[in-house]
Amino acid sequence: MSDRGPSVHASAVKVGTLAVLIRGPSGSGKSRLAFDLIMAGRAGVVERAVLVGDDRVHLATVGHEIEVRPCGTLAGLIEIRGLGIRRCDFVEHATVGLVVDLDAADAERMPATESLKTTISGVEIPRIPVARDHSPLPLVVAALTTTKSSSSVSPSDDCSKGNGNHMNPTIATE
Numbered sequence: 022m023s024d025r026g027p028s029v030h031a032s033a034v035k036v037g038t039l040a041v042l043i044r045g046p047s048g049s050g051k052s053r054l055a056f057d058l059i060m061a062g063r064a065g066v067v068e069r070a071v072l073v074g075d076d077r078v079h080l081a082t083v084g085h086e087i088e089v090r091p092c093g094t095l096a097g098l099i100e101i102r103g104l105g106i107r108r109c110d111f112v113e114h115a116t117v118g119l120v121v122d123l124d125a126a127d128a129e130r131m132p133a134t135e136s137l138k139t140t141i142s143g144v145e146i147p148r149i150p151v152a153r154d155h156s157p158l159p160l161v162v163a164a165l166t167t168t169k170s171s172s173s174v175s176p177s178d179d180c181s182k183g184n185g186n187h188m189n190p191t192i193a194t195e
Contacts, residue, residue: 026081026090032099033078033089034058036165037068039118040089042078042146049123050157052076052100057158059109067165072111075099080117082142087117117146121161125150 032043032055041058043051052075062070074091075098081088090113091097097111120139127136128150139148149164151157 026079026088028077028079028092030076031078032075033073033091033115033117034070035073035112035115036062036070038116040073040115041119041121041161041165042080042087042089042117043121043123045123045125049153051123053102054121054123054157054161056099056101058161061158061162067162072097072099072109073115074111080141082144083116085144087141087144087146088114089117090114117141119161119164120146120148121157122148122150123157124153128152128155 029044030047031045032051033040034043034055035041036058043054045051055072055075058067058070059072061067072091073089074095077092077095079090079092081090091111096113097108098106099109101107120141122139127133129136132150136150137148138145140146147164149157149160151160
């Protein structure tokens, strides 16, 4: 396996056809989220999930996409806190479809549109900023299994913020 592109401090998991690139400072939970995604895939919560790389991965621009590969010496290895370094199945490359930034300074309850995307080597990719005290797995699962709210959803008259927290009831909720 050839290592193409620069090595970065991150983990990556291929979920379905695209990879989730997990970035964050040391100790922020990159390996934990990677393993949680693999387990969510096994449980059928998300599509099949397989490790690309843990701790260090290589990124390369391929056409208009970012490809992620495991770092050669770490391929197939993942740290599981409390058990140490373990061997698991992995894929040799995947296209990055989502970036998760752990301990992100710009994480908000209702994030600004511009914080929900990032650019890597000129390629724009959807992004989830996650606060230090927030569990990232539910956010990632939601991003992978739901769609954005449509403009046809209108907040009820008693919603002072106008952000849709108080939806008009539908037949399904009446």
